[in-house]
Every structure is written in structure tokens, then in C-alpha cells.
Amino acid sequence: MIAVLFFGRMADLVGQRRVELPSAPQGDSLFALRDRLLGTAIAAGQVEDRAVRMSLNRVVSRDDRAVADGDEVAFFSVFSGG
């Protein structure tokens, strides 16, 4: 099982804060999960794919990475604190 969390505007776009997915038999990756979960919003022009930030097990990643069973992935918009 892969836990996928959404923060900021990405949570609005998918209408959820968290989903759990069975890991794909052929393996998964950050980009593949992004396209699966946010592909509709990207195709509809609601968000650009490069505006979707990602983390794997709470470490931000700009690059595609393999995702395995038990991993926690998050998709979010750019940070805005302070």
C-alpha cells in the first residue's frame, strides 16, 4: 500500500487529503503517481505539471523516484509560510 497525501491547492484539485493505493505490480514512480492522480487537473489546465511539487517519505524531490510498498508520497503546491 502507498499512502498519498495532498496539501495546499493540490488537495482542492483532487478533492481529497489522503488516498491509499495498492502498489502497482510493475512498480510505481513519483511522476507516474502524479499523472495518475492529478493528470485530469493537469490536462484541464487547472495546474501545470511543473507546479506540482512532490515528496517521498517526507523528503522533497524534484526528480522522478521509484515508489515502493509502504512509502508515503505527497503532492503539494509551492510553499508559502511566514
Add this chain to the structure above:
Amino acid sequence: MNIRLLEHPFDAAEAHAGFVNAHGAFGAIASFIGVVRATAAGDAVAHLYLDWYPGMTEASIEAIADAAVVRFGVAALAIWHRCGRVEAGQPVVFVAAASPHRRAAFEAVDYAMDRLKSEAAFWKREVGPGLDRWVEPTKGDTEDLERWNQS
């Protein structure tokens, strides 16, 4: 270091007094308190909602605090940051640094704030009458951060 991620309101004057009591002996203390403005770009703001990622948000603040301590050699640093719903007029962030020399304390606070605006794992939403929008860092925030890469 004193890092706090707070889901409930805090008293900034109390935070400041506590820091001065604990670290005043170093001789120089600089601090910053950020308060939620009641207006943004001409719109009335009732509250902010700061979305956060438990675990990652704390780690992002700690990384900024660590970098400020190393870069400016301050003796003590505090960062208190609200998360969740923060009403207009309430403090959202408190940063303080103590050092034997004032310049290091000023710069550590300034640096920590510039990085918090763009690199702390928060997602800020402005909510008011007829207003509900996510806020992204401004060009000014990016330029503020760039200053530290040049010096």
C-alpha cells in the same frame, strides 16, 4: 534552539519576555513578530489557514534554524510558527536570536524570516468575506531570499 509549531494562538509578548529572560545575558537580542493583516491586496481578510505536513513542516523549520545558527554564529535562536486557522490580528510567527553582538542577531532573524517565507513547508490560504484563495510567494519574497545567496 527553541522551535515550536503551534496549532493554537500564542502570546508573542510572553514569547519575547521568555526569550529575553533565558538569553538576555548574551547582551544582544533581536526579534520579529509577524501578525496576520486584516487586508490583502485590497480585500478584507478574516483569517489565514496555514496547511502543514506534520513531520516535514517541523523538519523544514529546524533546517532553517540550524542554517541561521551556523551562518551567523548566534548563541540562541527561537522560531515559533502557527499552523491551522490564524485570525487577523493574531501573531503567526515569532523569531528571536541572541548573540554577544547585535549585527549577528539582526541578520539571523532577517535570514530566518526570508527563508521561512519561501522554504518552510506551509501552504497559506487567505479567507474573508467573498475571499478564499491560496497565497504563493511573491516576487518580493523570492528577491528577499536571493539577497542571502549574493552575500
